[in-house]
Amino acid sequence: MTSIVQVEYRLGLLSIRQEGLASLGHPVISVVGSRAARNLDLSNRSPGVIVIGHGASRQERQDLINYFRQAVPGVPLVHFCAVAMTTLTPSIATAGQTIHLSG
Numbered sequence: 001m002t003s004i005v006q007v008e009y010r011l012g013l014l015s016i017r018q019e020g021l022a023s024l025g026h027p028v029i030s031v032v033g034s035r036a037a038r039n040l041d042l043s044n045r046s047p048g049v050i051v052i053g054h055g056a057s058r059q060e061r062q063d064l065i066n067y068f069r070q071a072v073p074g075v076p077l078v079h080f081c082a083v084a085m086t087t088l089t090p091s092i093a094t095a096g097q098t099i100h101l102s103g
Helices: 011-022 034-038 058-071
Strands: 004-008 028-032 049-052 077-081 098-102
Touching (some): 028 034, 034 058, 058 077
Parallel strands (some): 004 049
16 A cells, blocks of 8 residues: 655644544654655655655755655655645645645
């Protein structure tokens, strides 16, 4: 079954998002921070999607997006952007796309 990789920067959000993503019926691999994300061995299992939380700086998130684009090309990337108003608009990413969600 296709897995979901979740990179979060806050422990409180990690478990909440883990539960929500797992409820979709897919295995979820969760890590805290960019360093842990880069240490994931995804060579034998390409995830179906990678979700990146909003808790890091914009530059750190962009660096991680660039890393994943090279490490697992074609895997959709979804990342959250912090803004004052919290509204999420669901989007579907296709292979190679990066979706930015404000919330």
